[in-house]
Amino acid sequence: xxxxxxxxxxxxxxxxxxxxxxxxxxxxxxxxxxxxxxxxxxxxxxxxxxxxxxxxxxxxxxxxxxxxxxxxxxxxxxxxxxxxxxxxxxxxxxxxxxxxxxxxxxxxxxx
Amino acid sequence: xxxxxxxxxxxxxxxxxxxxxxxxxxxxxxxxxxxxxxxxxxxxxxxxxxxxxxxxxxxxxxxxxxxxxxxxxxxxxxxxxxxxxxxxxxxxxxxxxxxxxxxxxxxxxx
Numbered sequence: 001x002x003x004x005x006x007x008x009x010x011x012x013x014x015x016x017x018x019x020x021x022x023x024x025x026x027x028x029x030x031x032x033x034x035x036x037x038x039x040x041x042x043x044x045x046x047x048x049x050x051x052x053x054x055x056x057x058x059x060x061x062x063x064x065x066x067x068x069x070x071x072x073x074x075x076x077x078x079x080x081x082x083x084x085x086x087x088x089x090x091x092x093x094x095x096x097x098x099x100x101x102x103x104x105x106x107x108x109x110x111x
Numbered sequence: 112x113x114x115x116x117x118x119x120x121x122x123x124x125x126x127x128x129x130x131x132x133x134x135x136x137x138x139x140x141x142x143x144x145x146x147x148x149x150x151x152x153x154x155x156x157x158x159x160x161x162x163x164x165x166x167x168x169x170x171x172x173x174x175x176x177x178x179x180x181x182x183x184x185x186x187x188x189x190x191x192x193x194x195x196x197x198x199x200x201x202x203x204x205x206x207x208x209x210x211x212x213x214x215x216x217x218x219x220x221x
Contacts, residue, residue: 033209040150041214042211043214045211090154092154096207097207098159099144099156099159100156102154104153
């Protein structure tokens with residue numbers, strides 16, 4: 001069952017555009033995460049949130065920003081997309097130290 | 112900073128052979144989780160281990176958590192083509208921050 005939703009699934013867009021990737025969960029989880037993953041490679045944590053109005057940068061330096069105004073919503077924004085941002089972006093949520101539930105991801109291609 | 116190392120990076124086995132992936136942390140973990148990611152898919156939670164020395168089984172999969180709570184392993188007996196994918200371990204530190212291992216990609220010769 002899909003309790004965490006990401007849109008769009010695929011996005012091809014030109015350099016310099018502003019992009020927002022959406023992530024919503026219906027499980028009431030306090031913790032939410034954004035990961036960047038190239039095909040078949042490791043997961044890189046780029047942002048996380050422990051609750052409303054709480055956001056932290058992850059281990060991978062990123063030019064993106066996030067916000068957490070509502071528990072269920074954790075959008076990620078790229079102000080000016082570059083080809084180096086081409087990757088898959090995965091959103092996840094969890095309860096305290098519990099299993100992470102991942103969305104289907106957004107495959108982003110910057111031309 | 113805290114690191115979680117996972118080996119091997121790749122494993123190619125004949126169908127029916129066993130497979131093991133190992134996870135090692137530089138610091139003590141409060142718990143460890145294992146995930147499977149099929150090609151083209153997203154990571155899916157398999158199991159969580161919490162206690163020192165804990166062993167859990169799911170059909171052909173056996174998961175272990177080390178006595179010092181710094182290492183873990185996943186063993187698959189008699190692999191099948193449905194086992195293909197990348198297996199990730201993930202550990203929570205005392206600071207409640209999760210760290211994923213680099214993953215082991217399993218491929219299988221029918």
